[in-house]
Amino acid sequence: MDRRTFITKAGFAGAGAAAAATTLAAPAIAQSNPKITWRIASSFPKSLETIYGGAPDLAKMMSEATEGNFTLQPFAAGEIVPGLQAMDAASSGTVEAAHTVGYYYVGKDPTWALGSAVPFALNARGMNAWMYHGGGMALYNEFLGKSGLIGFPGGNTGTQMGGWFRKEIKTPADLQGLKMRIAGIAGQVLSKLGVVPQQLAGGDIYPSLERGTIDAAEWVGPHDDEKLGFQKVAPFYYYPGFWEGGPTVHFMFNKAAYDGLPEHYKSLLRTACQATDANMLQKYDYLNPIAIRKLVANGAQLRPFSPEIMQACFDATNELFASIETTNADFKKIWESIKAFRKENYLYTQVADYPFDSFMVSLQRANKL
Template sequence: MDRRSFIKKAGVAGVGGAAATVLAAPALAQSAPKINWRLASSFPKSLDTIYGGAEVLSKYVSEATDGNFQIQVFAAGEIVPGLQAADAAAAGTVEAAHTVSYYYWGKDPVWALGAAVPFALNARGMNAWQYHGGGIDLFNEFLATQGLVGFPGGNTGVQMGGWFRKEIKTVADMQGLKMRIGGFAGKVMERLGVVPQQIPGGDIYPALEKGTIDAAEWVGPYDDEKLGFYKVAPYYYYPGWWEGGPTVHAMFNKAAYEGLPKTYQSLLRTACQAADANMLQAYDWLNPPALRRLVANGTQLRPFSKEILEASFDASNAVYAEMEAANPTFKKIWDSIKAFRGDYYLNAQIAEYNYDTFMMLQQRAGKL
């Protein structure tokens, strides 16, 4: 090939390369359009770990799109009250919500199954069922009827059983007890004589202080310490058998989510899973020192008695039987959870349980 022919062909190739570059830019821009969403949280900013789950989600999405996809997070009460976050997303008032689905169980008990119900799975089991057992798809079949799409966006781990102004040793001690307890668990507690109260997090302390309520559950040591419950209700019971592994959801308006580019939909799912893992890790890190501080400040740790736990378990099963008979969607999802629950705890009691128990005994012996 002579020099003149080479230059001519190279020039044509160069023009073609430049054209390809020019053509590629609009395609890239089209795949990453500028989008601004608003997200309503069910939590106050002061609860930085659970509220922070939405901020983590927003940060991951923004960073992955060079700031093209922005999700502005609003705390409970800034746009709508915390317990209306999912409703706002469904209505299109905002495009997204960060909330716990059992807050809405009064509309349909199926809502509770996406988060936590009594004596179900712990956080690790819940994630296994959701990500690999079809739980996300099953719950989204239901959420679609509500105008929503949802993905796990956080987990607190097994929660504490709550703060009590007096000791609770038997089922008889629970008769007439006015307790702030959210969602589905309140229906079970009613069978034990408790009078459940639905009170937002920010109103719990004054209600306990004034004696308007006798007990309250919230989350666990780190969050509970921030709300100061130990100052007015010294007895801290465990475990929160109604919340073995409560999932916090990121929920999106269905039409808004389906209108996103496929790349953005995939990114949202990935960012939700990352935020989901991050929240549980944060609680595992922050709860131990918080528990130590609570005890140092006079908190009295108490386990629920075997009598109370067994009565609660039996009451839960009675409620489930009623709901399965009345609600086919509830039965479908609950059957799926139950089928995995048996296998999960069969496996968990072998290596995990024995290893953890041995290490706990070493801790008690002061060897760790």
């Protein structure tokens, strides 16, 4: 047999063997990817497409990775349960998953907030470093386990804005008697400085500011705020939202449902959650610069909180947390871990990132970029 004939015949034989292998492998693949359908209750409306979008993003990735066999069906706030009950629905097994933020549930226990954001904690990079590599995820899941849940980060907005104010706020004294739409631990901190916290749904904020029922309101950041037109009724836009330096959104899964998954499904789910986590922050980092220009063009007046206000709020935060730690062992355990990492994180930040960013900001202000 000549060499050319041998190669040709060998090629046909190889192709036939490959086809046979594919035919034999297909049932095995199908068996290893069982059909599973889960529901995700979101805490967010579809109108906030970036933060809500984390749930559809996760669903798309899981479907693609399993040839459509692992289906996650996202439901916006109110479609199955109200947004602030998403975690409860996952905990009880009404749904298998929630896409939510831990600080929504501080009324049950302030420890819930530590996995998302509390005043003067960490920025987004710091939260991710602590969560993924500093033991934060294990500590938070130890706490979530008491509610029959297991959670993985599923998004971050980056540092949020300090909110919209009807008048300028220059000193801590200006906060006295101020009625502000803000809740949770941040509301408790500001109440120590005389703020009167108000809890309002998103759709009630604009008319309340317009009528003067409230004097100020925090929402999210430029991209989400720009849609609501707050600058028309409360033009002073303050920063930073020191209570949300790096607010982590979570996918919280019913632990029994999660434990029942095949191991490779668990691995895929963890990986897809981490991808969703990164993608949301990247979206906000891209969209917020566009939105802040629009807001300023339409009347928003940017103002930083004064150093005096920041220091007063930091002191009030420490007082509040010291009080909570005396009676709440879960809070104390996790907060001590965050504080230890926070000290090291900002030690390094001032060495490299902060000088670089400061210099680049100076160039931007000088119109040299």
